[in-house]
Amino acid sequence: MLSERETRIIQESYARIYENADKFSENFYMNLFEIAPDLRPLFAADIKKQGRKFIEILSIIILDLRDKKLIVPMIADMGRRHVKYGTERDHYQIVGQALIQTLDETFENKWSSTEKQLWIRLYNFVADIMIEASNYDDVS
Numbered sequence: 001m002l003s004e005r006e007t008r009i010i011q012e013s014y015a016r017i018y019e020n021a022d023k024f025s026e027n028f029y030m031n032l033f034e035i036a037p038d039l040r041p042l043f044a045a046d047i048k049k050q051g052r053k054f055i056e057i058l059s060i061i062i063l064d065l066r067d068k069k070l071i072v073p074m075i076a077d078m079g080r081r082h083v084k085y086g087t088e089r090d091h092y093q094i095v096g097q098a099l100i101q102t103l104d105e106t107f108e109n110k111w112s113s114t115e116k117q118l119w120i121r122l123y124n125f126v127a128d129i130m131i132e133a134s135n136y137d138d139v140s
């Protein structure tokens with residue numbers, strides 16, 4: 001998915017967020033619910049715990065990017081669980097937008113367009129596996 005060099009760039013980029021993970025996830029959900037207030041009721045009232053889980057899973061994926069055999073089944077399982085949370089296919093694009101916006105605000109002008117493109121690719125990689133595993137096309 002990403003080359004060695006690209007993996008290193010995104011890991012370094014991620015380390016900068018991790019220094020301030022709580023603030024980052026708080027801003028992420030603030031942005032998400034500003035873009036799509038109708039998604040708020042899907043989440044528990046206490047969004048702090050949720051934010052930690054989101055950051056934790058991102059770190060696992062980013063640290064293990066080279067080990068597809070490990071991360072792909074884990075991401076697919078996560079996608080299947082999301083169907084039960086009420087997540088729909090179209091929500092993935094909105095969550096991706098909130099993530100990129102939050103990264104933009106966090107790094108201000110201190111991130112390159114290369115870095116931004118890598119984050120978009122990483123998010124799409126994860127979202128595509130989750131969507132695929134969710135079988136949204138099946139008539140149930």
Ligand code: HEM
Nearest residue numbers: 039042043044053054057078081085087091092095126127
């Ligand atoms: C790459 C995309 C995403 C990642 C990495 C991610 C990550 C997570 C993680 C790690 C959890 C904790 C529970 C679990 O592991 O099953 C979770 C829960 C949840 N996610 Fe996501 N998620 C993503 C996309 C979405 C989208 C598109 C939605 C749609 C609104 C969403 C809504 C939720 C909800 C409602 C919960 C449960 C919250 C609760 O029970 O309080 N997620 N997510």
